[in-house]
Amino acid sequence: MFDRSIVERRLELDPGWRRRRRLAAFERFSQLEPPSEREELWRYVELDFSLGDFELPEGPGRPIETDAVAAALAPVASIRVVDGFGADARAEVEGLVVGALAAHDGTTPSPERAVERAGIEPDDHFAAAHEAFTVDGAFIHAARGTRVPGPVYVDVQLTGSGIAAFPAVVLHAEPSTELPVVVHLRSPDGEYGFAAPHVVVLAEDGAVVSLTILQEWGSEVRAVGRVRFAADRDAVVRFTEVGLGGRYARVRLDGDLVGPGAEADVVGAYFGENHQVLDYRYHMRHAAPHTRSDMFLKGAVEDEASSVFTGLIRIEEEGQKTEAFQTNRNLILSKGASAQSVPNLEILANDVKCGHGSTVGPLDEEQRYYLMSRGLSAAQADRLQIRGFFEEAIARMPHHALAPIVRERLNRKFVEAQEEGRL
Amino acid sequence: MTAALVVDDLHARLGDLEILRGVDLEVPFGEIHALMGPNGSGKSTLCHVLTGKEEYAASGSARVADVELLGKSVDERARAGLFHAFQYPVEVPGVTLDDLLGELALLADDPEDFWRRVDEMSERLRMEPFRARAINVGLSGGEKKRSEMFQLAVLSPRAAVLDEIDSGLDIDAVREVAEIVESLRSPELGMLLITHYNRILRYLRPDRIHVMVGGRIVASGGPELAERLEAEGYESFQ
Numbered sequence: 315m316f317d318r319s320i321v322e323r324r325l326e327l328d329p330g331w332r333r334r335r336r337l338a339a340f341e342r343f344s345q346l347e348p349p350s351e352r353e354e355l356w357r358y359v360e361l362d363f364s365l366g367d368f369e370l371p372e373g374p375g376r377p378i379e380t381d382a383v384a385a386a387l388a389p390v391a392s393i394r395v396v397d398g399f400g401a402d403a404r405a406e407v408e409g410l411v412v413g414a415l416a417a418h419d420g421t422t423p424s425p426e427r428a429v430e431r432a433g434i435e436p437d438d439h440f441a442a443a444h445e446a447f448t449v450d451g452a453f454i455h456a457a458r459g460t461r462v463p464g465p466v467y468v469d470v471q472l473t474g475s476g477i478a479a480f481p482a483v484v485l486h487a488e489p490s491t492e493l494p495v496v497v498h499l500r501s502p503d504g505e506y507g508f509a510a511p512h513v514v515v516l517a518e519d520g521a522v523v524s525l526t527i528l529q530e531w532g533s534e535v536r537a538v539g540r541v542r543f544a545a546d547r548d549a550v551v552r553f554t555e556v557g558l559g560g561r562y563a564r565v566r567l568d569g570d571l572v573g574p575g576a577e578a579d580v581v582g583a584y585f586g587e588n589h590q591v592l593d594y595r596y597h598m599r600h601a602a603p604h605t606r607s608d609m610f611l612k613g614a615v616e617d618e619a620s621s622v623f624t625g626l627i628r629i630e631e632e633g634q635k636t637e638a639f640q641t642n643r644n645l646i647l648s649k650g651a652s653a654q655s656v657p658n659l660e661i662l663a664n665d666v667k668c669g670h671g672s673t674v675g676p677l678d679e680e681q682r683y684y685l686m687s688r689g690l691s692a693a694q695a696d697r698l699q700i701r702g703f704f705e706e707a708i709a710r711m712p713h714h715a716l717a718p719i720v721r722e723r724l725n726r727k728f729v730e731a732q733e734e735g736r737l
Numbered sequence: 738m739t740a741a742l743v744v745d746d747l748h749a750r751l752g753d754l755e756i757l758r759g760v761d762l763e764v765p766f767g768e769i770h771a772l773m774g775p776n777g778s779g780k781s782t783l784c785h786v787l788t789g790k791e792e793y794a795a796s797g798s799a800r801v802a803d804v805e806l807l808g809k810s811v812d813e814r815a816r817a818g819l820f821h822a823f824q825y826p827v828e829v830p831g832v833t834l835d836d837l838l839g840e841l842a843l844l845a846d847d848p849e850d851f852w853r854r855v856d857e858m859s860e861r862l863r864m865e866p867f868r869a870r871a872i873n874v875g876l877s878g879g880e881k882k883r884s885e886m887f888q889l890a891v892l893s894p895r896a897a898v899l900d901e902i903d904s905g906l907d908i909d910a911v912r913e914v915a916e917i918v919e920s921l922r923s924p925e926l927g928m929l930l931i932t933h934y935n936r937i938l939r940y941l942r943p944d945r946i947h948v949m950v951g952g953r954i955v956a957s958g959g960p961e962l963a964e965r966l967e968a969e970g971y972e973s974f975q
């Protein structure tokens with residue numbers, strides 16, 4: 315299935331900029347083994363699937379109906395990517411282009427520049443598979459000076475069982491633009507599927523890009539996601555991921571602050587239940603002076619779920635006068651659940667301000683005691699505490715219209731676990 | 738008529754450490770009593786043992802409006818009518834006072850009446866700016882105490898233990914807190930006020946004063962007892 319004949323077919327339809335990347339990626343794919351736990355970037359996880367379990371679909375399945383998220387967001391533009399195929403693009407803002415990557419016909423700006431600057435390299439088995447076998451995705455482009463007044467909604471779906479999809483989302487924010495984007499990942503519960511979404515962001519001088527990924531894969535999806543952004547001079551990238559679904563759901567973030575004064579605010583909130591494995595590998599590279607980054611992730615695991623956060627802040631020699639922080643706090647709600655939290659710093663410059671904090675532990679006894687002393691039951695007190703725990707992350711998320719949904723869906727997982735007697 | 742709070746030969750230990758060694762105390766309804774004593778004598782421990790903090794092993798008896806507290810969970814004790822204003826109110830990040838009040842309203846007999854009381858008291862205690870803020874997070878010492886008094890006022894307990902609600906406050910704040918406590922005096926409620934300072938006793942009129950030393954009440958008397966303490970210290974009681 316994952317062989318040269320597929321690649322040949324894809325090449326026939328590829329625009330020029332893609333062809334070279336696809337061929338190189340397939341070369342790498344042929345050489346690379348599936349990752350093992352022995353590799354630093356894959357430590358703490360044992361994969362229970364392989365690409366060979368899945369097939370590449372010939373075309374998109376029947377789309378899943380829109381849900382409350384689209385309504386709450388009131389997007390100014392949207393596109394669907396179903397089983398890796400883009401469709402139904404809509405954009406009504408001057409200076410904003412939203413379209414399927416594959417449909418790009420040369421009349422509109424090309425994704426080439428963004429992919430060249432921030433594209434994901436075929437540096438492991440899954441990334442190489444993505445670059446070799448991807449068919450389509452969404453391309454979102456804001457022309458110089460465009461202020462997009464509301465979010466662009468990218469509805470990425472996996473519709474059937476046994477399917478492997480490699481959807482790509484490419485964002486190009488030209489200088490002095492504002493581009494808010496929400497990527498919604500979803501699929502029906504119980505369907506065994508694979509997705510390797512790649513999200514690429516180029517934020518040019520002074521651009522402000524807010525990107526939220528709302529991850530709601532179905533309960534049997536294995537997802538290996540990559541996000542990479544490049545932020546030029548004075549650009550701001552606000553990246554949020556909310557991890558709710560999936561059996562195994564990974565996000566590897568590579569943030570590159572390449573222009574002086576560039577900033578990144580990274581926020582995360584995740585909740586694992588049953589046998590979920592939520593796997594975050596977040597890297598932030600400061601390659602220019604006066605750059606600033608802040609990572610703030612909060613997660614909870616219950617039942618037999620596990621989570622991994624490994625963070626790396628790397629400050630290059632050029633990164634003088636930078637500030638970089640990372641915080642990862644985890645709640646372990648049941649005996650069988652576990653969380654790994656490993657922040658790292660690599661600092662090559664000498665005039666920087668850095669900090670990191672990481673905690674893994676149960677709900678706070680003192681808080682429970684205090685709230686109960688006011689008359690709340692233990693269950694009520696814990697619900698409040700969980701709410702407060704995630705609230706600190708939600709408050710930092712850029713898409714305020716999404717907050718009620720994020721809050722409700724995170725807390726619902728806790729309340730369900732309580733009601734089912736697991737906590 | 739039963740008393741608001743009756744403590745009978747109450748003992749409490751923390752592992753091998755015996756902290757309360759037979760406390761006897763009675764606060765009738767409508768009265769305010771003060772409890773004084775040197776650092777480490779067990780005053781806060783008494784509060785926590787009444788509240789039901791798990792780490793202490795307690796024996797004896799403690800009753801609020803005739804309901805035995807020992808053996809009950811923390812929330813059952815609160816619902817039996819006990820309120821404890823903490824010496825060190827706990828910070829609850831991300832949870833606003835209004836979130837807490839919302840949960841408490843669910844437990845109230847008459848939620849509408851509860852909210853009316855909340856609005857009245859938050860105006861009187863100038864709590865409005867704090868209702869949308871996380872509980873005790875970033876509040877000054879005085880603000881934390883006022884928040885505790887506010888919760889006392891809206892919860893309408895039968896017995897309240899107020900642990901050093903005057904510590905760390907400037908003189909105006911002490912007077913304000915004292916006036917709040919005095920204004921909450923009612924035939925439905927008895928209060929035990931723990932303090933190190935006579936100044937708060939100038940603004941409210943305690944009916945009795947108890948002195949705790951080494952985990953026991955060693956003296957009880959009228960307001961004149963506070964003056965004797967002021968003059969002689971605790972040494973003469975040891």
Ligand SMILES: Nc1ncnc2c1ncn2[C@@H]1O[C@H](COP(=O)(O)OP(=O)(O)OP(=O)(O)O)[C@@H](O)[C@H]1O
Pocket residue numbers: 751756774775776777778779780781782783792824
């Ligand atoms: N959780 C605990 N761990 C260790 N020791 C404790 C604990 N709780 C109480 N103690 C000890 O018990 C004794 C009584 O403490 P408690 O806090 O009740 O005193 P207090 O009278 O309230 O003092 P203060 O006036 O300083 O507030 C002290 O010696 C204290 O160190």
Ligand SMILES: [Mg+2]
Pocket residue numbers: 780781782824900
């Ligand atoms: Mg004390």
